[in-house]
Amino acid sequence: MLTFQTDSQLQEYPMNHPVKILLVDDRVENLISLESLLRRKDENITYLLANSGEEALKVALKEELALILVDVQMPVMNGYEVARYLRNSSKTRDIPIIFVTAVDAKGSHMVEGFEAGAVDFLFKPLHPYITKAKVTAFVRFYLQKKALESANQLVMKNNRELEERVQERTKELTRINNDLDNFIYTASHDLKAPISNIEGLMKLFYNSLSEDSKSSGKVESIRSMIDESIDRFKKTLKDLTRVAKIEDDQADEMHRLTFEELLQEVKLNNQELINSNNAKILEDFSRAPEIEFSRKNLRSILYNLLSNAIKYRSPERTPVVKLTTFTEGDFIVLTVEDNGLGIRKRDQHKVFGMFKRLHNHTEGSGVGMAIVKRIIENSGGKIEVESTLGEGSCFRVYLKA
Numbered sequence: 001m002l003t004f005q006t007d008s009q010l011q012e013y014p015m016n017h018p019v020k021i022l023l024v025d026d027r028v029e030n031l032i033s034l035e036s037l038l039r040r041k042d043e044n045i046t047y048l049l050a051n052s053g054e055e056a057l058k059v060a061l062k063e064e065l066a067l068i069l070v071d072v073q074m075p076v077m078n079g080y081e082v083a084r085y086l087r088n089s090s091k092t093r094d095i096p097i098i099f100v101t102a103v104d105a106k107g108s109h110m111v112e113g114f115e116a117g118a119v120d121f122l123f124k125p126l127h128p129y130i131t132k133a134k135v136t137a138f139v140r141f142y143l144q145k146k147a148l149e150s151a152n153q154l155v156m157k158n159n160r161e162l163e164e165r166v167q168e169r170t171k172e173l174t175r176i177n178n179d180l181d182n183f184i185y186t187a188s189h190d191l192k193a194p195i196s197n198i199e200g201l202m203k204l205f206y207n208s209l210s211e212d213s214k215s216s217g218k219v220e221s222i223r224s225m226i227d228e229s230i231d232r233f234k235k236t237l238k239d240l241t242r243v244a245k246i247e248d249d250q251a252d253e254m255h256r257l258t259f260e261e262l263l264q265e266v267k268l269n270n271q272e273l274i275n276s277n278n279a280k281i282l283e284d285f286s287r288a289p290e291i292e293f294s295r296k297n298l299r300s301i302l303y304n305l306l307s308n309a310i311k312y313r314s315p316e317r318t319p320v321v322k323l324t325t326f327t328e329g330d331f332i333v334l335t336v337e338d339n340g341l342g343i344r345k346r347d348q349h350k351v352f353g354m355f356k357r358l359h360n361h362t363e364g365s366g367v368g369m370a371i372v373k374r375i376i377e378n379s380g381g382k383i384e385v386e387s388t389l390g391e392g393s394c395f396r397v398y399l400k401a
Contacts, residue, residue, distance in 0.1 A: 017047045017146045019139055020063055024056040024070040024082065025100070032046035033099070034069065037128055038135055053077025057085055060092045066142035067135065069122070072113070073099040081121050083117040096138050097123055139230065199230050236367070259285040259302075259325055259334070262295070266302045269312070279310045279319040287330045288325035291399060297375045301334070305370040305395055314390070331381065332401045337394040343387040351385055 011309070021038070023033050031049045039127065043322040048063060051055040053074055058067065068086070072079035079099050086092040099113050108122060119138075122131055206214070206223055213219055263283060267274065274281065306321060313319035322337045343351065352373040376383050380400045387393035 008016050015102050017044075017143055019142060020029070020070045021045060021135070022048045022056060022059055022063070022070075023052060023067065024050045024074075024079070026051055026071065026074040028042050030071065034126070037126065037131060039181070046174050053054045053079075053085075056082055056389060060086055060095065061089065065095050067097055067138045068097045069100055069135070070097060070101065072099050080112060080116040083113075087117040093117075096120075096141070098134065100126070100136070101122065130292075148150070183211055188255055195230060197231055200232070202226055229387040247355075253294070254292050255310075256290055257293055257295055257298055258290050259283075259323075259340070260289065263298055263302055263306075263323065266299060269303065270307050271391075273307060274312050277310050277313055277319055279313070279321060281306070281323070283323040285325045288327050291401070293399060297379070300375060301397060304372045305336040305397075307342060308368065310395075312340045313338075313341050314392075328399060330401055331398040334397040334399065335394060337392065339392040342389040342391050342393055343385070344389050346386075348385055348387055350385070 023031050023034050023035070026095060028051060029049065035047045035049065039045075047067075048059055050059050054077060056068070056070065059065075070079040070082055074082075078100075083097050083099075086095060086097065096119045097117055098120045099118045100122045101109075101113075103109050122132055122134065204224075209219065260283065263281075263285075267281060271281070302323075306323075309321040310319050317339060320339050322335075324335045324337075326333055352369050373383055374399055376399065383396045383398070384396045385393060386396075
C-alpha cells in the first residue's frame with residue numbers, strides 16, 4: 001500500500017536542492033488553479049507551465065524536472081502521447097508522470113495510462129489533500145534521489161582521494177625501502193675493506209711479537225677475543241648483504257619443490273647441531289607435499305626456522321621439532337613447532353626485527369628471522385608466531401599456492 005507524506009513531514013527533509021515541477025494543460029485557468037493549489041510559502045519549488053504537449057516536451061528536454069502533472073485530454077497531442085515521447089528519450093524517461101483527468105477511473109483507461117508511462121492518476125475535481133500528498137511524496141522521492149546521488153559522488157571522490165593517497169604512500173614507502181636497501185648494501189660493502197684491514201693488521205701485529213709474548217696466556221686470550229669479534233662482524237656484514245639482495249632474489253627462477261627433499265638437505269647442513277643436541281625432527285608433508293617457489297628462498301626459510309628451533313631448546317628436555325604442511329585458501333601453510341624455551345607474549349612482535357635477539361645464550365646476528373619475514377612477504381605471503389614461555393613456539397608460514 002502506497003502511503004504519502006504530509007506537508008509538515010516533507011519540511012523535515014532538507015530542501016536545499018531546487019525542485020522543478022511541470023504542469024501541463026491546454027486550459028490556462030486549469031494551470032493557474034493547479035499551481036495555486038500546490039504552492040506553499042517558503043518552499044524551494046518552481047512550477048513550470050505548458051499549455052500544449054509540444055511545449056511540454058520542449059520544457060522537459062531543457063529542464064531538470066522532479067515531476068510532471070499532465071492533463072490527459074488535450075488537442076493535437078494528448079497526455080498519453082506526451083508520456084510516450086518522454087519515455088522514449090534517455091533524458092526524460094525517468095521523470096515521474098501523474099495524469100490529471102476528468103475521465104472516470106475505469107480499468108481500461110488506467111491500464112492505457114500506465115502503459116504510456118504514468119506512475120499515478122489524479123481525478124477531477126481534484127481533492128486538495130490527496131493532490132498535495134501525492135505531489136509531496138514524489139518531491140520527497142526526488143530529493144532522496146538527489147541526496148543519494150550527492151552521497152555517491154562524495155564516496156567516489158573520497159575513494160579517488162584515498163587511492164591517490166595510497167599510491168603516494170606506496171611510492172614513499174618504496175623510495176624509503178630502496179634508500180634503506182641502498183644504505184645496507186653500501187654500508188656492508190664499504191665496511192668490508194676496513195674490517196679486512198683490521199684483520200690483516202692484527203695478523204701483522206701478532207707475527208711481530210716475540211715467541212715469549214705469543215706464548216703468553218694473556219696475549220693468546222686477547223688474540224682469541226679479537227678474532228671472534230672480527231668473525232662476528234664479518235658474519236653481520238654477510239647477513240646485511242643478504243638482506244639487501246632479498247628483493248633481487250624474488251626474480252629467482254621458480255621450481256616445483258618437495259618439502260621433504262629440501263628438508264633433508266637442510267638437515268644435512270645442520271647435522272652437527274642436530275646430533276650435538278640429540279634433537280628429534282618429525283615431519284608430515286602429506287597434505288601439501290609440493291610448492292612452486294624459489295629453491296634458495298625456501299631453503300633459507302626452512303634453514304632458519306629449523307636451526308632456531310634447536311638453538312633455543314629448553315635445557316630441561318630433549319628438543320623435538322615438528323614440521324607439517326597443509327592448504328588453507330590460496331596458501332600452502334608450513335608450520336614449524338618446537339618444545340623449546342618459548343617467547344614471552346610482549347616480546348613476540350620483536351622476533352622478526354633486525355638485529356633482535358631474545359635469548360643471548362647462543363651466537364647469532366639477529367638477522368635471520370628478519371630475512372625470513374622479508375622473503376615471505378615479498379612473495380605475497382605472511383608469517384605468524386604463537387608461543388608460550390617455557391613450553392615452546394609454533395611458526396606458521398603462509399606461502400602462495
